Amino acid sequence: MSSNLVSAWPFAIVGVSDRRLTEFISKKTKTNRSTKMTVFGCAAAHGLIVYNGIGLDDDGLMPSDWLMELAAQKVFDGKLQDVFNAVKTDLEVRLRRLRATYGSKNARHTFTFGVWHDGRSEIYNVSNFESLDGSEDLLEGSDTVKTTSLLPTPESRIRILASGTRPPKADMKSISEVIKTRPVEYVVARGIKVVRDIAYRQGKAKGSVGAAAQWAAIGPKREEVWCGLDVVGGRIAQEPPNAINIQANSPVAGTMSVRLGDPAGGMLFKDAYVYAIPEGGSKVDIAQFDPISKRAVFSEPKCGVCGSPWPASHRYCEVCLYDEHHARGNKQRPRQDR
Numbered sequence: 001m002s003s004n005l006v007s008a009w010p011f012a013i014v015g016v017s018d019r020r021l022t023e024f025i026s027k028k029t030k031t032n033r034s035t036k037m038t039v040f041g042c043a044a045a046h047g048l049i050v051y052n053g054i055g056l057d058d059d060g061l062m063p064s065d066w067l068m069e070l071a072a073q074k075v076f077d078g079k080l081q082d083v084f085n086a087v088k089t090d091l092e093v094r095l096r097r098l099r100a101t102y103g104s105k106n107a108r109h110t111f112t113f114g115v116w117h118d119g120r121s122e123i124y125n126v127s128n129f130e131s132l133d134g135s136e137d138l139l140e141g142s143d144t145v146k147t148t149s150l151l152p153t154p155e156s157r158i159r160i161l162a163s164g165t166r167p168p169k170a171d172m173k174s175i176s177e178v179i180k181t182r183p184v185e186y187v188v189a190r191g192i193k194v195v196r197d198i199a200y201r202q203g204k205a206k207g208s209v210g211a212a213a214q215w216a217a218i219g220p221k222r223e224e225v226w227c228g229l230d231v232v233g234g235r236i237a238q239e240p241p242n243a244i245n246i247q248a249n250s251p252v253a254g255t256m257s258v259r260l261g262d263p264a265g266g267m268l269f270k271d272a273y274v275y276a277i278p279e280g281g282s283k284v285d286i287a288q289f290d291p292i293s294k295r296a297v298f299s300e301p302k303c304g305v306c307g308s309p310w311p312a313s314h315r316y317c318e319v320c321l322y323d324e325h326h327a328r329g330n331k332q333r334p335r336q337d338r
Contacts, residue, residue: 002036002052002164003198003209005191006114007175008121008150009158012184013114013218015048016191017241018199020210021055021062024102029206030056032318033239033300033311035064037214039225040071041246041265045080045117046225048216048241052164053109053129057094058101063109064242064270066090071244071268080117087111087126088145095128095141108141112163116220123150123161130163165209167194184217191215192230200322206308211318214241216248223263225249233316237275237286244268252276271296273313286312 021034099107110127132148216227247261299312
């Protein structure tokens, strides 16, 4: 189960998503570097997409891959409603296959969109079990996927949507208070903390929600897209969300940042990473291109202490740091052998 937050108000949209992927049936951790967020542009709209429900299908594809397949078909070249229609149709077909194998309770999925459209920030769900129109969420996945919206009104200019594993109401309220009083970067930081607290409150280090989080902060102008990765204990490399038809800015180190994509659109990037090599330093083995599969293969060996997947972009094993956080003992964080 993922944990996602999408906050929208008249000046910005902020999204935060955890990165842990668990096995569909066994719920064992498969990876701690699953990219569940995509930033995108389409005709007259731009924004972000996060998801919860299916983590990996029987073909070994994540829902982020489903979106990339649609993007390769030029779906995101159309208007926002065209994107919703295509995602809805594609999702119904994929869920139908999963339902036949795993049953309706397991075949549930939601794509959440935070979008700048017609000059305002809007939130949409494309889902077969979660709704934003006031109707009750379903315990079993429906045969039909619906698109519902959470639009701004004079009474609700600030909207915050949590999906997947949800935080306490007090945490949601804290985000709203930060939106009212602080700049966007503080909203990003608060959202990351809320998702990380969900991971810590689960009571077990290898729960369904991880402590590392991808984030995006998006302004009303198409060029105002910032995104990145926040890792408990620090990161060696930056891993931004996937991107479709948009340029994104991502901080690397200190005041240094990198711009990925094409401001004119027409470019896709997936599983990107970037890092700064200090003077006298050497290259870090984050990922290598596999010419057979024609995709980047990321290094994620198992931790030598707890056996959890340890992404090469993380300075420390997040599961071991979790155990240390709860032990409240040794304040040192020595890097364990992989």
